[in-house]
Amino acid sequence: MLQWIAAAWLSGLFVGAQWQPIAGPILAGVALVGALAVALHGHELGSRLWAAPLSCLAFCCGLGVAHAAPTPCSVRGEGRLTARVESVRHGVGDARLRLQVLEGRMLESGRALSAGLPITARVEGFGTPPPGSIIAFQAELRPRTELHNPSPHPDLSLPRGGGCWARWSERAPFEVVEVSRWSAAVDLARARVRTHMNAELPQEVAGVARALVLGDGGALGYTQRQTIAAVGLAHLFAVSGLHVALVSGTLVRSLHWLLRGCALGFDPRRLAAAVGIPLTLLHALFAGGSPSAWRAAITAALAWGLVVIGRRPSATSVTAAAALILSAPDPAMALRPAFLLSIVATSAILSAPPTSRSQRWRRLRGSATISARTLIATTPMVWWWFGGVPVVGWLTNILVLPLGSLVVIPMAHLFALTASIPAAVEPIGTALTIAVHILLSVCDAFAPLAVTRRLPPLDVAQGLVVLAGCLLLLIARRWRQRLAALAVSTLLWLGADRALVLREQPQDILRVSFVDVGQGDATLVDFPDGQFAVIDTGQGGRHPAVRELRELLAARRRSEIDLLVITHGHPDHYGGLLDLVDEVVIREIWLNGQLLTEERDAKMASLIASAMARGTRVRFAPELCGRSPPFGGARIEVLWPCPRYDPALSLNDNSIALRLVFGRRSFMLTGDLEGDAERRLVA
Known part of the structure; x- marks a missing residue:
């Protein structure tokens, strides 16, 4: 019965986080009254019949929980503040701190900071304060980049964002004001083991050992983490x-x-x-x-x-x-992906049917069954939150998990103990290094088979189909039932995907979508005949705009761009081109030509050469000016810079200005034109 109550409570929390019911206190009150009624009259029910009303009450309680939105950051500049350390995440050579403001004030304006304001900061090296401690520091604060774009693939996690980024302003970035002896002792022991591993093991092996013993997932390299996740072994390399x-x-x-x-x-x-x-x-x-x-x-x-x-x-x-x-x-x-995945995977393992002792290869069959059930149970969440399903993980968990769980994990913990036993460092370190290299080599060998690491983002209908299909696969006891469930789910998924394409690639209308990419621009244009254009791509590199634009295109099932316009040569307008060149087919690119002539690092020229090598046609302003050809069932006209860009003007004032016309509607897109160019344009 307890498992049904817990499942109902977690389901209520999850649904309530998406719905955010205004009647939360009322639902909580109803749940309390219902619980009292069950307590008073429960003797009239059989013990097994208690599960239904108690589960309903648990669901109402979860539904009634109010999830507060993060406190937004509305300040920018130098501040002096005191904060509590909520968590510390160590990487290869630095650490990320999550703090909560207790009190603080901006130095220039004297404005007080809100208590409870989340702060994120990065510390170089390993001199970090213990979690739970209180620190005082001076830092430059700025709002975090928060992007909000309607998508067929809604975000089903808790509201994120809010808070400020902090950059330390002093050489000694913080002062520990208060810390418990217990927290300080644990943090000191962790720091000692971390230093010992970094000093005595190769960097790659030290990263794995730290991830297994200390939970320092960031100690693994980015490419290494991507490979491990692609082959379905992320759970092995994290505590x-x-x-x-x-x-x-x-x-x-x-x-x-x-x-x-x-x-x-x-x-x-x-x-x-x-x-x-x-x-x-x-x-x-x-x-x-x-x-x-x-x-x-x-x-x-x-x-x-x-x-x-x-x-x-x-x-x-x-x-x-x-x-x-x-x-x-x-x-x-309870709404963090790591927690939910842990609960769902454990439930799938515990509910597995027992393997007959008389069967041959009983252990192997049991491992295969558990690996398959875990993969199926976690598929809806992994696909929704991480954009792919490591199907090859079924095989890698059977083959690699024994090596990891019986050899690598115990040896990593034994090596942690050698911080106090110097004589054992060399033999255990050597054995651990060999075992880790074997483990990582197997991951690299299976990486080419991870063809399902990137899958199309799901809309709500497809998510429900995947969820129902996985539940049926877990419940079914015969292969015929499983194949039927898989076939029906596949047909329903394909039908939902076709409906999504018809909805997100409209015909006979001109739809212009201005994408929130923070600083910079990106505009999506759906033309009446189905053709598709992108005007500017936002920032590149590690900026969240790259992921936002890529995911929005995938959610709309746009794998081809008929026309890409880069209005001018600032990175916040063309930075995302590097990812688009590798992700989608680009038929044609329009440029003003200034950046190719004047840039110093040849980055744009390299991008354009890469696109042309893939068959992309590139056209420049002199060829485009003075023409208004029909495109996609509408008209698109280049208004500026004509007849060519002016070297005396800035990059902004040489931005390509476009006019889109469809029937009585028209749009004018001007890039970053400033006052001088705007006056010359309308003159």
């Missing part, structure tokens, strides 16, 4: 339920073995379980305290607690109880 279960189980079994020969008058099994509870929770804290790590640690602690009192733990009930314990005080944690 998850697997790691906590291995460490906790090893600790308790070792204690049981040591205590078994001692005549202490206690049951050694219960005593070992009792000692294992605080050790398990301490390990989760030492390993970085991720949501999945805490979920697994609390699950293990509950299981050991039941052993202590002489009860046999039920895996499903203990997992459900852990989910409730974690999410009740902090509902936002």
Whole structure:
């Protein structure tokens, strides 16, 4: 029954986060009244019948939880503030801090900062404050880049964004004002192990070891993380339920073995379980305290607690109880992808049908079944949030997971202990290096098979089809039922995708969409006959505009651009071209030609050469001026710079100005034209 209540509570939280019901307090009140009624009259129901009303009440409670939007950042400039350290994420040579303002004031205006304002800052090196500590610092604050674009693929996560970026203004970036001895001790131990691994292991091996022991996922290189995720092994290289279960189980079994020969008058099994509870929770804290790590640690602690009192733990009930314990005080944690994926994967494993002991290759069949069920159960969330499904992960988990769980993870933890045993550093470090290289080589070998790492973004209808299909695959017991469910789901998905294309690629109308890319411009134009144009591409590199534009094109099923116009040569207008050249087919590009002539680093020339090598036609202002040819069922006219760009003008004033005309409607797009060029244009 507990598992149904937990599932209803989490479902209510998830639905409520998307719906944000105004009647949240009313729903919570109804749930409390209903709970009281069940408590008073529950004896009239059989114990099994309690599940239905209690699950409904749990759903209402989850639905009634109000999820506050992040506090926006409305300041820019130098500030002096005091903040609490919420989390620290270590990378290769730096760390990212998430802070919450306690008090602060802007230096120039004297404006007070809102208490609770989220702050994100980056610290070079490894001298970071412990989580939970209070620090004082002076920094330059600026708002975070937040982009909001309507899409067929809505964002189903909690409201994100808000808060400020902070750049330290002093050589000594912060001063620790207050920190508990416990937090300082744990942080010091983590720092010692981190320094030991960086000093004694090759960089690649140290990154893997830090990810496995300390939860420093950022210590892995970007390309390495992409490869690992593509082959479906991301859970192996992050502190998850697997790691906590291995460490906790090893600790308790070792204690049981040591205590078994001692005549202490206690049951050694219960005593070992009792000692294992605080050790398990301490390990989760030492390993970085991720949501999945805490979920697994609390699950293990509950299981050991039941052993202590002489009860046999039920895996499903203990997992459900852990989910409730974690999410009740902090509902936002329950909506993080890592937490939900952990819960769903665990549920799929626990609900797997038992393998007959008489079957040949029983262990291999069991591993294959668990790997398949985990992949199927997590597919809807992985596809929705991460844009692909690592189908090859079914095979890599069967082949690689034993090496990772039985060799690499234990050896990484043993190497962490060598920080206090110098004599063991060389043999254990050498063995760990060999094992990690084998593991990474296998990942690289399977990477070319990861053809489903990028899939089309789902709309709501397709998401529901995928969810229903995966549930049917998990429930079905016969191959005929599974094949039927897969076939029906595929047909429904294709039908929904066709409807999406008809809706997002309209005919007989001119649709102009101005994309929010922060600083810069990007405009999408759907022409009446179905042709498609993009005018400017926003910023490139690591700016979120790149991902925003790419995902919007994929959500609209636009894999070809008939016309791409780069109005002028500033990176916030052409920076995204690098990604578009590799992602979509571009038929034609229009340029004013100034940047190709005047740029110093030849970056634009390289991009255009790359596009031309793929068959893209490039046209310049002299060829385009004075003509108004029909295009896509409408008219498109270049108004400026004509007859060619003026070298005496700036890049902005040489922006291509276009006029789109369809029937009685017209649009004028002017890039970044400034006053002088605008006056000459209308003269």
